[in-house]
Amino acid sequence: MIFDEVAQIIAKVAHCKIEDVKPESELMALGIDSLKAITVLFELEETFDIEIPNEVIPSIVTVNDILNKIDGIRQ
Amino acid sequence: MIKRRRVVITGLGAVSGLGLNASEFWSNLVAGHSAIKPLDPPMEGVKINIGAAVPEFDPEEYFSLDELTLLDRYSQLAVIAAQEAVLDANLISGEEILNDAAAIIGSGAGGKHTDEATYDQLYKQQRTRAHPLTIPKGMPSAVASMISRHLGIKGPAFVLASACASGSHAIIQGMAMIQSGIIDVALVGASDAPFTYGLLKSWDALRVTSSDTCRPFCKDRSGMVLGEGAGMLVLESEEHALKRGARIYAEIVGCGMTSDAGHITRPDVDGIINAMNKALHHAEIDPGEVDYINAHGTATLSNDVVETEAINQVFGKHSKELAVSSTKSMHGHALGASSALEIVATILSIYHDIIPPTANFTVADEKCNLDYVPNKARHQVVNVAMSNSFAFGGLNTSIALKKYN
Numbered sequence: 001m002i003f004d005e006v007a008q009i010i011a012k013v014a015h016c017k018i019e020d021v022k023p024e025s026e027l028m029a030l031g032i033d034s035l036k037a038i039t040v041l042f043e044l045e046e047t048f049d050i051e052i053p054n055e056v057i058p059s060i061v062t063v064n065d066i067l068n069k070i071d072g073i074r075q
Numbered sequence: 076m077i078k079r080r081r082v083v084i085t086g087l088g089a090v091s092g093l094g095l096n097a098s099e100f101w102s103n104l105v106a107g108h109s110a111i112k113p114l115d116p117p118m119e120g121v122k123i124n125i126g127a128a129v130p131e132f133d134p135e136e137y138f139s140l141d142e143l144t145l146l147d148r149y150s151q152l153a154v155i156a157a158q159e160a161v162l163d164a165n166l167i168s169g170e171e172i173l174n175d176a177a178a179i180i181g182s183g184a185g186g187k188h189t190d191e192a193t194y195d196q197l198y199k200q201q202r203t204r205a206h207p208l209t210i211p212k213g214m215p216s217a218v219a220s221m222i223s224r225h226l227g228i229k230g231p232a233f234v235l236a237s238a239c240a241s242g243s244h245a246i247i248q249g250m251a252m253i254q255s256g257i258i259d260v261a262l263v264g265a266s267d268a269p270f271t272y273g274l275l276k277s278w279d280a281l282r283v284t285s286s287d288t289c290r291p292f293c294k295d296r297s298g299m300v301l302g303e304g305a306g307m308l309v310l311e312s313e314e315h316a317l318k319r320g321a322r323i324y325a326e327i328v329g330c331g332m333t334s335d336a337g338h339i340t341r342p343d344v345d346g347i348i349n350a351m352n353k354a355l356h357h358a359e360i361d362p363g364e365v366d367y368i369n370a371h372g373t374a375t376l377s378n379d380v381v382e383t384e385a386i387n388q389v390f391g392k393h394s395k396e397l398a399v400s401s402t403k404s405m406h407g408h409a410l411g412a413s414s415a416l417e418i419v420a421t422i423l424s425i426y427h428d429i430i431p432p433t434a435n436f437t438v439a440d441e442k443c444n445l446d447y448v449p450n451k452a453r454h455q456v457v458n459v460a461m462s463n464s465f466a467f468g469g470l471n472t473s474i475a476l477k478k479y480n
Contacts (some may be wrong), residue, residue: 015140015141023219035208035211037209038207038208039144039206041207042204042206042207045204046204064143
């Protein structure tokens, strides 16, 4: 499941509990500020072997947004 | 003579091979204990096998996981020492006095742990992405930002680099800014954490390090021994310190700074003589008043002879009456941090009237003819002391300190 891996990455970077990471969670509310966001993107690229273009970043607000972007990039 | 404000030292912090705080640093110096030992674990493929590494500590006891994501090892050591110095000065992180204070920090090497980890990933492991925090964590100025952030210092903050004199230059800069009235309070010092694969290989290549131990001024000395750590001081204008009833360790009274405009690694006797003379002149001190010199004393073949010759020339007959010791024999050569640690040692020498020894001392080199306080600390009144630091690249500093009264 992509969600489980994404949740793990977010929990690791935000130093929060993995149970707190839900598809509808807003990244800011989980403690992911702009600096942590680039670390999350780095970990996502490493884990899924993808390139996330800078242009899509402003539209990522929730965990679901990340899942959708990954899906889009992989297709 | 231009009228200057007097500058006093009101707080000290030290992280070194001798311990994680200034009191362990000082008690080990007085006991003549050397922190130099085999590197544990040894670094494969590196000739350097000894050093004065900071005793193992758990960074999570000092910082949150969030904070650690931005702290290179050199920043960790610096912030721990800075927090100690500020507490020692009876100031609290974030309080109003620190709002206008400066943080002027030296570093010889900067955030090498971070840089090298990323380069290892890219060059050796052929990864295609660099960790996104490599720049903010590893940049040479990171340590000033981290100190500002952790202590709530909001005045001028920047990093100075002059190799092994980085700490002295930072301290002098803080002193000058207080003397001139730009600021009232400055946190000054330096930090270095040079035990990385790339740096050790680079020091290997210079062929100036010992595989035995650090024996400054001795006939059988075989080179310098690297160390790591951070030395931090709180400097204040005398008026500011008196107004808030701060304890005063000593007064920083003068400095001399010169550059050799010559050989990049060989010390130049004239550059060193001029630095000491300028410090005496700036401090308005007669050479005969100096009781103790904390020497640069690296235990390299050339430094110790040249520094001895310079002291003989500057102090004449008095050179045989004053005490000279190299505390690098105990805390190792922690690059830029060494100069700050040595100033801390010199200040505590004035404060406690104890001269720390030159440890590991055997027999003096025949060209080294001063009183090097071999192996045993000396209880003696220290009214005036100097601290010398001479960096690769021919950058020389000498700082004069006085008992406060």
